[in-house]
Amino acid sequence: MTGRGRGRRSSRQSALVIASRRRGTVAPEHHPESPTQPPLKLVTFDVGGRSLGAPITQVRETVEMRPVTPVFGTPPAIIGLMSLRGEILAVLDVAALLGYPPARRDPTSRLLVADVGHAQAAILVDQLGPLHTVTSDAIATAPDTLPEEEGALLLGVVSRPERPLPVLDLARVLAAPPLRAYLGEEPPRSHER
Amino acid sequence: MSDRKRSARFGLRAQIMLTILLVGVAEGAIGAYRVYRAHREWSGSAYLGRHFERFEAHRKDLGEGLAAAAALAVRGFRLGDALRDDALDQLPDVTQALAETAAPDLVMLVDARRRTVRGRGLTTLPDDELARSRLVADALSGLVLTAQLAVVGDEVYQVSSAPARSSDDDVVRGALILGTRLSRMAQRLAEQSNADPTQRVRLVLAKQSGNIYFAAFPDDEMAGLAEALHPERWRVIQDGQREVNVIAHNGALWHFHQSDLVRGYDGGELGDLGDFYILRQANEQQRFEERVSESLSSLVLTGLLTLAVGWLLAWFITRRINLYVAATEDLARGQGDLTRRLEVGRRDELGRLAENLNAVFGHIHDLAAKVQRAAFQVGASSAEISAASRQMLDGAQEQARKTESSTAAVTELSASIQQVAENATEATRVARKSGAAVEDAISRMSGIRTTVDEAAARIQDLGESGKRIGNIVEVIRQISDQTTLLALNAAIEAAHAGEHGKGFAVVADEVSSLAKRVGQSARDIEELIATIREQTVEAVRAMDAGTREVEEGTKLVTHTLADLHSLLQVVEDTAQAVQEQAVASDEIARNMDAVQRIAADVLSSSEEAVDQGEHLHRLAHGLEESVKGFRIDASRIVDEAPALPPSEAPKALGKGKG
Structure with missing residues (x-):
């Protein structure tokens, strides 16, 4: 259930740290509005009928839906366990954490494998969207009007022409109180630079 | 038409009477024919001749039979040897045996000395007469006599004899003579001729001279018989269309048949004994005439009766028919009273x-x-x-x-x-x-x-x-x-x-x-x-x-x-x-x-x-x-005639309308 060893290989920084570190290295043509800011790529997906985003640095890969084995006694956010190339991963339903309607489980459903360094887990999403590239400063702080539990999990909100896109911080998601006992402790903030 | 009618009327009555008359005449004719036939059958000497022939044949048969019997007896008893040896006593009674078998009236066994040694029916005849008898002499001479007539005593016999010769030397030692009485044969002839005693034939053996040897008449009717037999006393009577001779004797006429001369032994002689006469009473002529007259009278009576009955019958029938004829005559002429009706009278055919x-x-x-x-x-x-x-x-x-x-x-x-x-x-x-x-x-x-x-x-x-x-x-x-x-x-x-x-x-x-x-x-x-x-x-x-x-x-x-x-x-x-x-x-x-x-x-x-x-x-x-x-x-006149039967009615109605 822990499966931490492999996830710690690339970085232990928060998403923001990573974003700041890569600023300036991203090609300015990817973001014509603010050529000076390093571009931030977001993986977009739908959960419970709502579009969400997640930094690509916190995503290891995306896979198709596959059999999930339910586990007795786990919180509602943990759907069960699955095997990915021999690695056992927990499958999470973030809708249950966010208070959204529960995610569908059908052939079009996808699994987003999150890797936040110390923890890995698969997140069930209704549908994957295109990559969305924004500058780092384009992420605004989430408004206070959002519910407490949702706001605690968000990195921020990216404004888009059509709709604002809430951006999840997968590290916080994996460290959410109901899951903490199952996915391991978040490392101390002292590692930040 | 009226002529025809009259002739028909005459014809009917005449036919009835003629038919009845014809019946009567036919009956009379049949009766007369019967009388004639009966007379023809009984009359005539030819009838008596047939009787005589039968008698003669019978006589000869009898004589031959006796001769055979005598010969058998002589041979069977060996009478010749017995007479030679004078041993008759050792034999059974020959005469008795013969009497039981051949039943002769006369049995006489004579020896060579013309003595009767055994005899039956001859006891009255003395030996000397026998010795003179030509019959005995002929019998002892070795002749076989057959059916010879012989006058022996008062009786006439027919005798047959057989000589008895001794077996060793063939010498005639005696003779056996057997005989039948002529009266017995005459009796048989009479009985065979007719069942009626008065109609029986009678046999007479007599000479024309009047000597009667035998006659089958009772003694009281014998008188005058010899004379009556003489031809001069014969009478002629009409028998049918023929004239025949008859003998008148004893108040009656007799038809007769006379045979040829008959030979026989009469004492010491052998000669003519006379003729056989066969007589029968000739009362047929009288009876025939009676019958004829009876038939004629009955014929006439029957004829008259039939005529009367026929006339009555014809009158009775034609009387009523004539009434009907008269009643229909007018109608036949196409006129007359159609309302008239006939009297029905008796309910017979008429x-x-x-x-x-x-x-x-x-x-x-x-x-x-x-x-x-x-x-x-x-x-x-x-x-x-x-x-x-x-x-x-x-x-x-x-x-x-x-x-x-x-x-x-x-x-x-x-x-x-x-x-x-x-x-x-x-x-x-x-x-x-x-x-x-x-x-x-x-x-x-x-x-x-x-x-x-x-x-x-x-x-x-x-x-x-x-x-x-x-x-x-x-x-x-x-x-x-x-x-x-x-x-x-x-x-x-x-x-x-x-x-x-x-x-x-x-x-x-x-x-x-x-x-x-x-x-x-x-x-x-x-x-x-x-x-x-x-x-x-x-x-x-x-x-x-x-x-x-x-x-x-x-x-x-x-x-x-x-x-x-x-x-x-x-x-x-x-x-x-x-x-x-x-x-x-x-x-x-x-x-x-x-x-x-x-x-x-x-x-x-x-x-x-x-x-x-x-x-x-x-x-x-x-x-x-x-x-x-x-x-x-x-x-x-009515539309429908009531007298008509129902089946006729529609036809008559149709005619009436037509």
């Missing part, structure tokens, strides 16, 4: 004849009455017929005129019917053509339906192909989805690779946008296929509707064709009917010609009818005249 005649009179009476009335009615009717015939004549002339105009009209009708028949034939032709066209239309519609079915099948195939394309597009879409996923993963990898992954990120981005376009294209194709499918379903539905329409049309056209066929049939029938009508109208036209001719005939017939009506009137008058002669009781 009574029934009278009843039947009365019934016939009744019928004739009713018939004549009806004829009279009918004649009157016919007279009246014939006048009406004449008038009607004249009317008919007028009508026939009118009919002839009308018939002519009708004939013309029918000829015109026939022509127009011919025209109609041609039109109907034309209509038939057109209708047939239409039928062929409709059949062609039906076959074409069938072709359309086949084509539409094929098109529907193609469209179905098209739908199937769209489905397969959809499957393929689904695969493409899945591939594009996976490609998108892969491109995302590649982008993620590229992001993780940092600066080094930049180029790869671009490629991944390209791949991703490509996959997105592929997915979009697949979705467009899917939409297109869905549209095609909808249109296919729509087309198939339209095809089905078209097929149904074609079917409906085919059905409609088929019905139309059937209707057309019916119409054609109707038109053909009409044409046929019109054709027949044309033939019939021709026939009518021809018939009208015939009718015209017939009308002409009717015209002439009507003229004839007028003449005939007048003729009928004259005939009725004549008929009335013909029955006027009969007297008829007018009160008895």
